[in-house]
Amino acid sequence: MSAARPLFVALAVIALFSALWCTSAQAVKQEQPVELPPFKPTVRVSSLMTGFATGINSIRDALPDADDENRLHKISAWSDVIAELSNVHTRHRKKQAYIDMAANTGAIALEMGRTARAEIPDEDKLRTLFTKLDTSCATCHDSDDK
Numbered sequence: 286m287s288a289a290r291p292l293f294v295a296l297a298v299i300a301l302f303s304a305l306w307c308t309s310a311q312a313v314k315q316e317q318p319v320e321l322p323p324f325k326p327t328v329r330v331s332s333l334m335t336g337f338a339t340g341i342n343s344i345r346d347a348l349p350d351a352d353d354e355n356r357l358h359k360i361s362a363w364s365d366v367i368a369e370l371s372n373v374h375t376r377h378r379k380k381q382a383y384i385d386m387a388a389n390t391g392a393i394a395l396e397m398g399r400t401a402r403a404e405i406p407d408e409d410k411l412r413t414l415f416t417k418l419d420t421s422c423a424t425c426h427d428s429d430d431k
């Protein structure tokens with residue numbers, strides 16, 4: 286037996302433990318919560334509005350389209366987009382009345398998304414929520430607090 290064999294075994298053991306150590310060190314690193322800076326909007330309000338308009342028009346088209354087998358998916362996805370954009374929208378102004386109106390649109394959109402994803406979606410509720418959503422946009426547009 287050559288003298289190199291124990292050396293080889295020792296090296297293999299070291300390599301194995303190094304690999305294990307690296308893997309576990311990485312796992313620990315991934316578990317550390319990341320410190321994020323405070324949220325800061327990066328685009329203009331009018332760009333959010335373009336997103337809102339695309340979303341609400343897509344829902345308006347999908348809502349009565351019984352032939353579209355993806356209509357509930359579209360309604361739920363666009364409602365969620367409006368909800369999240371509204372969430373961001375609340376960070377664009379510092380006036381409480383404005384923030385409340387932005388949040389209200391978001392809450393209605395969130396409920397609409399959930400309603401569309403229900404096992405047996407309540408179609409009357411979807412229509413009512415759509416009217417409420419549409420009205421919530423106009424409420425802010427017509428407001429002096431805008």
Ligand code: HEC
Nearest residue numbers: 330331334337338341367383386387390421422425426431
């Ligand atoms: C909390 C207030 C608020 C809510 C809620 C709101 N908007 Fe707006 N919207 C604005 C403001 C402010 C402007 C003017 C933006 C600008 O030009 O800076 C605007 C403008 C718009 C415009 C004109 C486009 C443009 O480029 O300015 C559209 C379209 C629009 N909104 C759609 C919507 C839709 C659809 C909703 C509801 C899903 C909605 N908005 C909800 C505040 C709001």
